[in-house]
Amino acid sequence: MSTIGLFYGSETGNTRKVAKSIVKKLGEDVVELFNVSKASADDVAKFSALILGSPTLGDGELVDSWKEFLPTFKGVDLTGKTVAIYGLGDQESYGHEFCDAMAILFEAAKAQGATLIGSWPTDDYEFSKSKAVVDGEFVGLALDNDNQKDMTDERVDAWLEQVKDALLG
Numbered sequence: 588m589s590t591i592g593l594f595y596g597s598e599t600g601n602t603r604k605v606a607k608s609i610v611k612k613l614g615e616d617v618v619e620l621f622n623v624s625k626a627s628a629d630d631v632a633k634f635s636a637l638i639l640g641s642p643t644l645g646d647g648e649l650v651d652s653w654k655e656f657l658p659t660f661k662g663v664d665l666t667g668k669t670v671a672i673y674g675l676g677d678q679e680s681y682g683h684e685f686c687d688a689m690a691i692l693f694e695a696a697k698a699q700g701a702t703l704i705g706s707w708p709t710d711d712y713e714f715s716k717s718k719a720v721v722d723g724e725f726v727g728l729a730l731d732n733d734n735q736k737d738m739t740d741e742r743v744d745a746w747l748e749q750v751k752d753a754l755l756g
């Protein structure tokens with residue numbers, strides 16, 4: 588069985604594309620992919636490590652599919668599990684709530700007892716405010732395919748290099 592469960596939601600495909608690229612980079616034998624619109628609590632519970640991905644939509648919110656899955660997700664004890672988060676956002680149009688949804692997933696996973704990894708520097712982004720910034724860093728990998736699409740692949744590579752060993756235990 589795979590070690591890492593990657594749970595994502597996506598409205599227009601950017602978060603899904605990144606999810607698929609992560610599977611490709613780490614290998615299908617290592618990561619199993621779940622769209623949260625079709626996932627269950629048991630799917631989450633069976634992994635020792637999780638990657639959670641969501642765009643920020645609405646007014647600094649999770650994508651609808653994640654909103655619907657969140658109560659189910661919150662019912663899973665994540666004690667002993669390692670969790671890394673990534674999020675898609677748009678720093679130019681939503682610079683006052685850039686990638687805020689990562690904070691929602693971060694707070695939930697923390698409250699469920701998970702060990703959170705994968706914080707990411709705010710250098711190279713231009714935004715005024717983000718709930719996903721804690722102690723000067725994003726709580727996960729912030730990606731912006733609306734304005735910095737050409738940086739996504741190298742950011743994903745660098746972030747995976749940073750979190751890979753801890754996720755694989």
Ligand SMILES: Cc1cc2nc3c(=O)[nH]c(=O)nc-3n(C[C@H](O)[C@H](O)[C@H](O)COP(=O)(O)O)c2cc1C
Binds near residue numbers: 598600677687732
């Ligand atoms: C209606 C709408 C609201 C959005 N709100 C935010 C926001 O509050 N913060 C942010 O960083 N990005 C926001 N975005 C940008 C999206 O997060 C971004 O386009 C993302 O890549 C979409 O991911 P997806 O293709 O996986 O759905 C918004 C986009 C739309 C269309």
